[in-house]
Amino acid sequence: xxxxxxxxxxxxxxxxxxxxxxxxxxIPLLHLAQEQDGYVTDDxxxxxAELVGTTPAQVLGTCSFYEMFKREPVGTYLVNICTNISCxxxxxxxxxxxxxxxxxxxxxxxxxxxxxxxEDVECIAACTEAPCLQVNYRYRHRITIEEFDQLIEDLxxxxxxxxxxxxxxxxxxxxHIPAERAAGNADPAGVPEPGWLARNAEGADA
Amino acid sequence: MAVTDAPxxxxxxxxVADGHTLEGYVRTGGYEGLKAALAKKPAEVVxxxxxxxxLGRGGAGFPAGVKWGFCPPGVFxxxxxxxxxxSEPGTYKDRILMxxxxxxxxxxxxxxxxxxxxxxxxxxxRGEMAFAQERIAxxxxxAYAAGxxxxxxxxxxxxxxxVLHWGAGAYIVGEETALIESLEGNRGMPxxxxxFFPAAKGLYLQPTIVNNVETLSNLPWILSNGGAAxxxxxxENSKGTRMFAVSGHVKNPGVYEVEFGVTTFRDLLYAPVYxxxxxxxxxxxxxxxxxxSAPWLYPEHLDTPLEAGVIGKMGTMLGxxxxxxxxxxTDMVKACLRLVRFFARESCGKCTPCREGTSWxxxxxxxxxxxxxxxxxLDLLLDVCDNISVGMNWPPxxxxxxxxxxxxxxxxxxxxxxxQDEFEAYLGGPATVTVEVKGPAFVGPVREEVGADA
Numbered sequence: 001x002x003x004x005x006x007x008x009x010x011x012x013x014x015x016x017x018x019x020x021x022x023x024x025x026x027i028p029l030l031h032l033a034q035e036q037d038g039y040v041t042d043d044x045x046x047x048x049a050e051l052v053g054t055t056p057a058q059v060l061g062t063c064s065f066y067e068m069f070k071r072e073p074v075g076t077y078l079v080n081i082c083t084n085i086s087c088x089x090x091x092x093x094x095x096x097x098x099x100x101x102x103x104x105x106x107x108x109x110x111x112x113x114x115x116x117x118x119e120d121v122e123c124i125a126a127c128t129e130a131p132c133l134q135v136n137y138r139y140r141h142r143i144t145i146e147e148f149d150q151l152i153e154d155l156x157x158x159x160x161x162x163x164x165x166x167x168x169x170x171x172x173x174x175x176h177i178p179a180e181r182a183a184g185n186a187d188p189a190g191v192p193e194p195g196w197l198a199r200n201a202e203g204a205d206a
Numbered sequence: 207m208a209v210t211d212a213p214x215x216x217x218x219x220x221x222v223a224d225g226h227t228l229e230g231y232v233r234t235g236g237y238e239g240l241k242a243a244l245a246k247k248p249a250e251v252v253x254x255x256x257x258x259x260x261l262g263r264g265g266a267g268f269p270a271g272v273k274w275g276f277c278p279p280g281v282f283x284x285x286x287x288x289x290x291x292x293s294e295p296g297t298y299k300d301r302i303l304m305x306x307x308x309x310x311x312x313x314x315x316x317x318x319x320x321x322x323x324x325x326x327x328x329x330x331x332r333g334e335m336a337f338a339q340e341r342i343a344x345x346x347x348x349a350y351a352a353g354x355x356x357x358x359x360x361x362x363x364x365x366x367x368x369v370l371h372w373g374a375g376a377y378i379v380g381e382e383t384a385l386i387e388s389l390e391g392n393r394g395m396p397x398x399x400x401x402f403f404p405a406a407k408g409l410y411l412q413p414t415i416v417n418n419v420e421t422l423s424n425l426p427w428i429l430s431n432g433g434a435a436x437x438x439x440x441x442e443n444s445k446g447t448r449m450f451a452v453s454g455h456v457k458n459p460g461v462y463e464v465e466f467g468v469t470t471f472r473d474l475l476y477a478p479v480y481x482x483x484x485x486x487x488x489x490x491x492x493x494x495x496x497x498x499s500a501p502w503l504y505p506e507h508l509d510t511p512l513e514a515g516v517i518g519k520m521g522t523m524l525g526x527x528x529x530x531x532x533x534x535x536t537d538m539v540k541a542c543l544r545l546v547r548f549f550a551r552e553s554c555g556k557c558t559p560c561r562e563g564t565s566w567x568x569x570x571x572x573x574x575x576x577x578x579x580x581x582x583x584l585d586l587l588l589d590v591c592d593n594i595s596v597g598m599n600w601p602p603x604x605x606x607x608x609x610x611x612x613x614x615x616x617x618x619x620x621x622x623x624x625x626q627d628e629f630e631a632y633l634g635g636p637a638t639v640t641v642e643v644k645g646p647a648f649v650g651p652v653r654e655e656v657g658a659d660a
Contacts, residue, residue: 021390025391026391031333090455125293173340178350181350185326
């Protein structure tokens with residue numbers, strides 16, 4: 001199941017419909033593919049290329065530029081530890097070393113049971129809450145080594161399933177524009193001056 | 207301590223439990239700025255924002271109203287792209303604004319679209335910010351249903367869709383032309399400018415305004431209270447308030463909204479309501495005033511007011527409002543390496559000086575930290591910097607399409623000029639520095655002169 005399922009295809013078409021040029025949907029659709037399969041498969045990229053009117057090679061080109069897209073399976077939980085400046089000076093590197101030792105893997109690899117992939121990441125915008133990490137892009141602020149161990153234990157026990165969806169799922173709330181409320185896409189080739197700008201000329205001689 | 211009683215302009219709902227919902231937002235004065243805007247002509251809204259002298263809060267600090275004016279007349283459609291790709295190390299403000307007050311941002315987007323005449327808006331949120339994406343999606347869905355966004359907004363002739371879009375992990379996409387490339391479905395590599403700036407040819411080569419989340423979040427207050435009330439706050443060249451993330455070795459790391467110009471670095475780092483002083487009774491060694499790209503400042507600069515013009519003259523910047531505080535025990539060579547590694551990892555690879563230069567800076571610094579440095583390495587580092595940003599001056603010169611490369615040179619120049627002794631400790635002996643570094647913030651330690659008046 002690497003092309004979009006019927007249900008996801010419907011979502012994909014809705015996402016695509018919000019852009020004046022279909023190719024703009026490439027990144028959101030790559031996320032959708034990753035949500036479906038846990039990573040981005042070649043078949044998914046082919047399907048996306050069909051949907052946005054480009055080539056699989058171009059989709060791969062875009063996909064391979066961005067850190068978040070994985071082109072091979074990763075663990076159920078992606079644990080990203082920040083070691084950038086604010087975290088570094090507050091113990092982020094020590095936290096990463098502890099994680100590597102306790103999980104028995106180096107950053108960039110996955111535990112043999114497929115539960116956790118560990119990454120050493122750049123700033124994730126929680127600098128005042130250092131050291132910080134994300135589990136499948138859900139934040140853990142000011143985390144201690146003990147809290148890290150507890151987190152891994154909870155993940156193993158499946159205790160955080162409600163809070164942390166499997167890798168690939170980002171926002172669980174999606175935007176939905178009701179048809180009757182939509183203003184419509186602004187086609188770059190054919191949208192006139194918006195009507196409300198005419199107000200600027202009103203009473204110009206007053 | 208000059209802790210002012212300036213009103214909270216953009217963080218006023220951080221203490222309102224349901225401030226992120228439409229109900230909580232409207233109850234606390236939300237969407238009044240939009241109503242005030244719709245009662246004016248679009249050109250009058252632009253004037254109001256110009257009166258406020260609202261500077262862009264993304265990093266470059268360009269006046270928002272002036273930027274709007276760069277759209278060529280008569281060319282449509284125009285687009286608004288919201289830059290919510292916050293990733294400058296040390297920076298934490300746009301995420302909190304999106305999570306805690308998403309409607310304020312949406313209202314700001316609507317006001318900007320109305321003023322400029324944008325037919326569609328794209329709200330680009332950093333990929334890693336799943337919670338912010340959820341909050342904004344929920345807020346947009348509510349706002350559409352209630353008639354604040356979409357067709358015939360509040361029964362008027364103003365119609366615009368706001369599309370939530372998100373990235374996938376790339377610092378460079380915070381650069382506005384790279385953001386546009388990414389939004390078009392491409393690799394996030396910056397476009398050469400000039401000849402065309404986004405306001406003239408941006409998204410789909412149409413006029414496009416790219417504004418930062420914090421910048422737009424100021425608009426509802428400005429329209430509700432007037433541009434003059436905003437301009438009455440702050441300093442001559444920096445009006446209003448600003449969010450600062452104070453991180454690192456302070457007692458109370460946090461995100462604080464403070465008045466520009468009146469507040470000083472000392473206030474932010476030491477006042478009990480802000481940073482509260484250096485933790486553990488330690489001394490301050492240095493601080494980064496505006497994100498990883500900004501030249502560092504030192505204890506002798508603490509009494510400088512938070513004012514863009516003053517700090518620019520000192521050879522650094524408030525940038526993205528990210529203040530990182532280092533205490534006396536910090537290893538500045540390792541800090542420098544970590545910052546450089548960031549830029550090396552995030553270089554998109556399009557321009558040679560940045561792609562090659564940042565990775566060589568990282569390798570040389572790694573060699574030094576690993577104990578294999580050579581006496582000539584400091585000059586070598588500065589020479590590489592000089593090839594990325596000629597003269598290491600301020601404002602920096604660049605040999606590349608975007609400023610990422612030159613940003614990697616600032617921690618190197620700061621660290622070597624100020625903490626040469628720490629490098630020498632790693633090198634195991636004296637090093638000579640002969641390459642000239644021109645930026646006024648790249649200063650050596652303050653030496654006490656014998657016999658001089660205190």
